Amino acid sequence: MTGFAATAALALAGALALGTTTPAGTTGPDPLARYHHQHLTWRSCVLGPDDTTGRDLEKAGAQCADVTVPLDYADPDGRTIAVAVSRIRATDTAHRVGALLLNSGGPGGQTLGDPPWVREAMKDTGKRYDVVGVDPRFVGRSTAMDCHWPTGSGIRGPGHDRAGFDRSTDFAQELARDCRKHEGDVLPYATTRNTARDMDVIRAALGERRISYLGYSYGTYLGEVYATMFPDRTDRVVLDGVADPDRYGPRLLRGSESANRHALRDWAAWAAARDTTYGLGRSRDAVLTVVDRIQAAAGRAPLRVGGYRVDDGVAPMVVFSGLSQDNDAAYGDLAAAVRDLRDAAEGRTVDPSPWLADTLGFTLTGSESAYGSVQMAILCGDVAAPRDPETYWRDVRRARAQDPLFGPVTNNIGPCAFWDPPRERPTTIRDDLPALLVNATGDPRTVYAGARAVHRGWPSSRLVTLRGADQHAVFGVYGSDCADPAVNAYLATGRLPATDVNCAARPAPAP
Numbered sequence: 001m002t003g004f005a006a007t008a009a010l011a012l013a014g015a016l017a018l019g020t021t022t023p024a025g026t027t028g029p030d031p032l033a034r035y036h037h038q039h040l041t042w043r044s045c046v047l048g049p050d051d052t053t054g055r056d057l058e059k060a061g062a063q064c065a066d067v068t069v070p071l072d073y074a075d076p077d078g079r080t081i082a083v084a085v086s087r088i089r090a091t092d093t094a095h096r097v098g099a100l101l102l103n104s105g106g107p108g109g110q111t112l113g114d115p116p117w118v119r120e121a122m123k124d125t126g127k128r129y130d131v132v133g134v135d136p137r138f139v140g141r142s143t144a145m146d147c148h149w150p151t152g153s154g155i156r157g158p159g160h161d162r163a164g165f166d167r168s169t170d171f172a173q174e175l176a177r178d179c180r181k182h183e184g185d186v187l188p189y190a191t192t193r194n195t196a197r198d199m200d201v202i203r204a205a206l207g208e209r210r211i212s213y214l215g216y217s218y219g220t221y222l223g224e225v226y227a228t229m230f231p232d233r234t235d236r237v238v239l240d241g242v243a244d245p246d247r248y249g250p251r252l253l254r255g256s257e258s259a260n261r262h263a264l265r266d267w268a269a270w271a272a273a274r275d276t277t278y279g280l281g282r283s284r285d286a287v288l289t290v291v292d293r294i295q296a297a298a299g300r301a302p303l304r305v306g307g308y309r310v311d312d313g314v315a316p317m318v319v320f321s322g323l324s325q326d327n328d329a330a331y332g333d334l335a336a337a338v339r340d341l342r343d344a345a346e347g348r349t350v351d352p353s354p355w356l357a358d359t360l361g362f363t364l365t366g367s368e369s370a371y372g373s374v375q376m377a378i379l380c381g382d383v384a385a386p387r388d389p390e391t392y393w394r395d396v397r398r399a400r401a402q403d404p405l406f407g408p409v410t411n412n413i414g415p416c417a418f419w420d421p422p423r424e425r426p427t428t429i430r431d432d433l434p435a436l437l438v439n440a441t442g443d444p445r446t447v448y449a450g451a452r453a454v455h456r457g458w459p460s461s462r463l464v465t466l467r468g469a470d471q472h473a474v475f476g477v478y479g480s481d482c483a484d485p486a487v488n489a490y491l492a493t494g495r496l497p498a499t500d501v502n503c504a505a506r507p508a509p510a511p
Contacts, residue, residue, distance in 0.1 A: 031076050036204035040065040045086055045112075047141075053113040060116035062088045062133075067205050069137070069198045071189050083198050084141035085134050087206075088115045092127040098235060099208050100129040100491070101199060103136070105217030105241070105473075107192070108375035110140035118214065121476025121484060125492040129212070134202065136195045136222075138186070138374045145186060145374050147179040152368030154376040155253075157313040158396050158412045160299040165396060168313055169389050169413050176380075176418035179373060188423050190377035196226040203233060212236040212491070216473045217446055221248050224454075228430040236494055237435040238487055241443060241473045244450030245429040249383035250376075250416035254395075257403040257410055260444040263323040263470035264288070264405075270328075271335045273511040278335040280342070290342050291319060295405060297345035305344045306352045308360045315341065316409050321359050323444050324472040326505070376415050383426050385416035392417070434460040436490045436497075438483060440505075442470035455500075462496045468505035479506070 030036060045064040046054035057064065066082040090096040102118055104111045112133040119126040138145035154175050158165040179187055199222075203211045212235045215223040220239035227234050247255065268287035271280050281287045294303075295315050302309035310318070318341065322334030333355035344350045352360065362368050386392070392413035399407030435458065439451035448465075455463045464474075464486050471478050475487045482503030490496055 032070075032073075032201065032204075035069060035076070035201045038068055038205050040067065040085075040205055042087070056116055057086050057113060060088055060119065062086045062115055064112070064141075066142075067198070067202050069201050071186065073194060073197050081137060081143035083134065083137055083143075083202065084112055085132055085202060086112045086115055087133075088119050088126075088131045090128055090130050092124075095128050096130075097128045097491075097494075098130070098210065098212060099132050099203070099206050100212045100214060100236075101132045101134060101202065103134065103213075103215045103219030103222050105215075105219045106139070106371075106375050107136070107218045107222075107378040108139055108371045108373075109218070110135050111219075112140055118476060122488055122491065125488045128492070130206070132202070132206070134199070136374075137198055138190055138377070139370075144370060145183050145190060145377065146370040147175070147182050147373035147377075148366065149175055149178055149369040149372055150366050151175075151364065152362040152366075152372045153317070154372055154415045155317065155409070156412060156414075157316045157409045158392075159312045159408075162393070164299075164311075164313060165389075165393055165412070169392075169417075172413050172415045173418045175376070176415040179377065179415070180420075183373065183377070187377055187420070188381065190374060191381040191422070191424065192222055192225050192378060193229065193382075193424055193427060195222060195378075196229050199226050200230050200233060209233075210235040214238045214475070215240070216477075217241040218243060220446070221245060223435075224429045224433075225427045227433050227435070228427055231430060234433075236491055237433060238438065238475065238490065239435055239454075240438040240475050240487075241446040242437050242439050242451035242454050243446050244453045245427070246453065247450060249426075250379045250385040250414055251411075252379070253410040255410075255449075256444060256447050257399065257406045259442060259447045259470075260320065260323055260406045260410075261403055262442055263326075263444045264291070264319065266326075266442070266470050267323065267331055267334060270331045270508075270511075271338075274335070278339050280335060280338060287338075291338060291405070294338065294341045294345050298341075303341060303344040305340060305350050305360060306357065308352070308364050310341065310344070310360065314360075314363055316405050317363055318356065318359055320406065320409060322355075323470065326440075326442070326469045326471040326478070380416035380419035381422055384421055385414070385419070387417050389413055389417065429457075432458045432460050434458075434496060436464065436487060437461055438464045438466070438474050438487065440466040440469045440471040440474055440478070442468070443472050444470060445472040460496075462500055464497075464501040464503065466503045466505060471505075 042063040045057035064086045070076045071079040112135040115131040115133045135142045158168045221243040269284040271287045275282045298315040299312040302311040336353040337356035395411040396408045399411040441448045486501045
């Protein structure tokens with residue numbers, strides 16, 4: 001992301017059978033009938049005067065509802081939870097295709113607010129769909145999960161030595177302990193398979209025989225799992241930023257070092273061309289040297305940045321977080337952050353730039369604890385991680401020799417090493433799906449090799465490649481006049497392109 005406890009495996013037979021709707025023509029009762037046939041009460045999405053998400057949804061004509069689902073699908077008559085959804089109805093009802101469910105990734109990301117911008121990206125095609133945003137179980141406006149962490153992420157660098165690694169191990173163990181303490185009763189049910197089951201309840205509650213689906217990043221893995229568990233319930237499927245299911249799990253960032261290094265070098269070249277603005281150096285190598293100096297200084301003593309202390313476990317996370325979007329605004333945010341960290345490393349008093357302040361607040365406070373809690377619960381609940389810290393320490397040392405900045409981060413220990421074993425086996429993804437896959441060649445999160453692997457495994461799929469961009473998520477995000485029309489043509493007609501589609505990145509703007 002596998003072993004897990006035999007006692008957990010013994011309890012799975014009923015849960016796996018309940019993952020699908022009772023097939024037509026069978027005489028047995030549907031154990032989920034009360035969920036499939038529930039009445040949804042649609043209402044305004046606005047929760048209060050400061051609810052910008054709700055106002056944006058209302059402006060776009062969306063309404064919201066709560067869908068009731070079982071906490072445990074093996075016990076459908078037991079405890080229930082709510083899954084929040086939003087919907088912009090189709091306006092071209094004469095040519096309506098159906099419902100398009102969205103997932104923007106994470107895991108743990110909120111999607112309820114996404115229908116307005118997705119509908120806009122779909123152009124005229126959007127008028128033919130009910131565009132449906134979903135906050136998955138335990139996320140956002142759905143029944144909540146929060147382990148009360150002092151951070152929004154379970155991912156950290158291990159520092160530069162064994163003492164730093166041991167501190168990160170203790171930190172990971174504390175995060176796992178906090179989740180057992182505060183959310184132990186629901187942790188086993190925070191999984192992708194249960195999220196997929198929720199999606200099928202949503203499908204039925206919407207009155208749809210099949211659903212179309214647009215998933216980004218982790219959302220592509222969710223789409224793969226849903227299409228495997230409910231093979232007759234999907235219509236048009238778009239997976240953007242494709243996760244390779246064979247590499248999915250708690251250690252899914254391993255193998256992304258080269259893509260992140262490539263993105264860092266491209267950013268450094270961009271910053272060097274704007275030395276008069278950011279003052280980080282006039283050449284790519286000079287800018288990269290500044291990044292290395294920051295990491296070295298943070299290893300000697302934590303850097304004081306406003307009210308935060310940035311050590312060598314956090315400093316690389318700032319750089320890593322800044323490398324997912326290939327545009328001037330994102331590059332400028334990272335350049336300003338690196339400038340602030342350099343000034344702190346040189347002993348200056350620093351008032352962090354807005355993006356850096358947000359990133360450090362996310363990483364070093366509990367303001368986004370709920371996000372990190374759900375993200376880690378799903379990753380740990382889907383696939384087991386190695387439990388011996390020495391496994392990670394060996395991997396960290398090996399990876400550091402190849403990439404001293406990113407290698408230790410992507411190979412470091414995390415809370416899943418101290419998690420209870422998953423209750424279900426990882427999903428064996430289906431052999432083929434006629435889906436449209438979208439990926440940039442320089443994607444530093446879901447690397448391009450993963451998209452090609454899924455494409456090879458699904459001969460009926462087509463792959464839209466954005467070449468020359470260090471971009472995570474393409475459709476409606478990057479602004480490609482090649483990739484976006486290819487996606488919209490498929491959503492409009494249901495016909496995949498005759499061949500794979502290759503798109504060029506935008507020309508780099510002059511500094």
